[in-house]
Amino acid sequence: EVQLVESGGGSVQPGGSLRLSCAASGFTFSDHYMDWVRQAPGKGLEWVGRIRNKANSYSTQYAASVKGRFTISRDDSKNSLYLQINSLQTEDTAVYYCGRSGSYSHFDYWGQGTLVTVSS
Amino acid sequence: DIQMTQSPSTLSASVGDRVTITCRASQSISSRLAWYQQKPGKAPKPLIYKATSLESGVPSRFSGSESGTEFTLTISSLQPEDFATYYCQQYTDYPLSFGGGTKVGIK
Numbered sequence: 761e762v763q764l765v766e767s768g769g770g771s772v773q774p775g776g777s778l779r780l781s782c783a784a785s786g787f788t789f790s791d792h793y794m795d796w797v798r799q800a801p802g803k804g805l806e807w808v809g810r811i812r813n814k815a816n817s818y819s820t821q822y823a824a825s826v827k828g829r830f831t832i833s834r835d836d837s838k839n840s841l842y843l844q845i846n847s848l849q850t851e852d853t854a855v856y857y858c859g860r861s862g863s864y865s866h867f868d869y870w871g872q873g874t875l876v877t878v879s880s
Numbered sequence: 881d882i883q884m885t886q887s888p889s890t891l892s893a894s895v896g897d898r899v900t901i902t903c904r905a906s907q908s909i910s911s912r913l914a915w916y917q918q919k920p921g922k923a924p925k926p927l928i929y930k931a932t933s934l935e936s937g938v939p940s941r942f943s944g945s946e947s948g949t950e951f952t953l954t955i956s957s958l959q960p961e962d963f964a965t966y967y968c969q970q971y972t973d974y975p976l977s978f979g980g981g982t983k984v985g986i987k
Contacts, residue, residue, distance in 0.1 A: 866914035870923040
């Protein structure tokens with residue numbers, strides 16, 4: 761059974777940093793692209809970014825709203841995906857989901873999400 | 881950037897009703913369109929991919945269609961468990977983008 765479990769969320773002051781993790785199991789993690797998607801309270805879904813697999817050089821793509829502040833990485837030996845968030849702003853308050861994807865593929869599995877709250 | 885315009889933003893329907901939700905892309909997305917269902921406090925659940933393909937385990941009352949840059953999600957006979965918010969998403973070009981969502985409520 762495919763499982764994605766996020767962790768690392770919490771309350772942070774503006775300007776702070778946080779590292780989110782997503783633990784994967786039930787599939788060959790190293791084969792897949794992985795993404796982060798967020799959802800602000802009461803709002804819609806916003807794609808954050810993607811990291812491709814080793815065959816595609818672990819290259820990354822980011823939404824313009826987070827580029828330069830967010831960094832996506834992965835450790836295939838630990839079946840884990842990460843999101844480093846720096847210079848947090850109040851508008852970064854959201855539930856952050858990790859999702860499994862592929863080249864020209866939708867998100868076929870999602871984690872349960874982890875809440876990040878940015879407030880002074 | 882590709883904009884995904886979803887309509888309506890809310891709709892009220894009764895059990896047994898036929899429900900249609902529309903998503904329009906600002907440019908061609910080559911059928912790379914997915915539909916997701918989300919219930920409060922839960923992660924989105926994929927329903928449809930490649931515009932018309934049903935995800936494994938999804939009831940056949942859900943279907944997708946496309947006409948150019950206009951995509952439709954249809955629920956043929958609304959069930960109590962279908963009251964939720966639905967999102968479309970294009971995955972042909974970066975940044976990947978979602979529609980604004982359609983909340984299906986009880987009439």
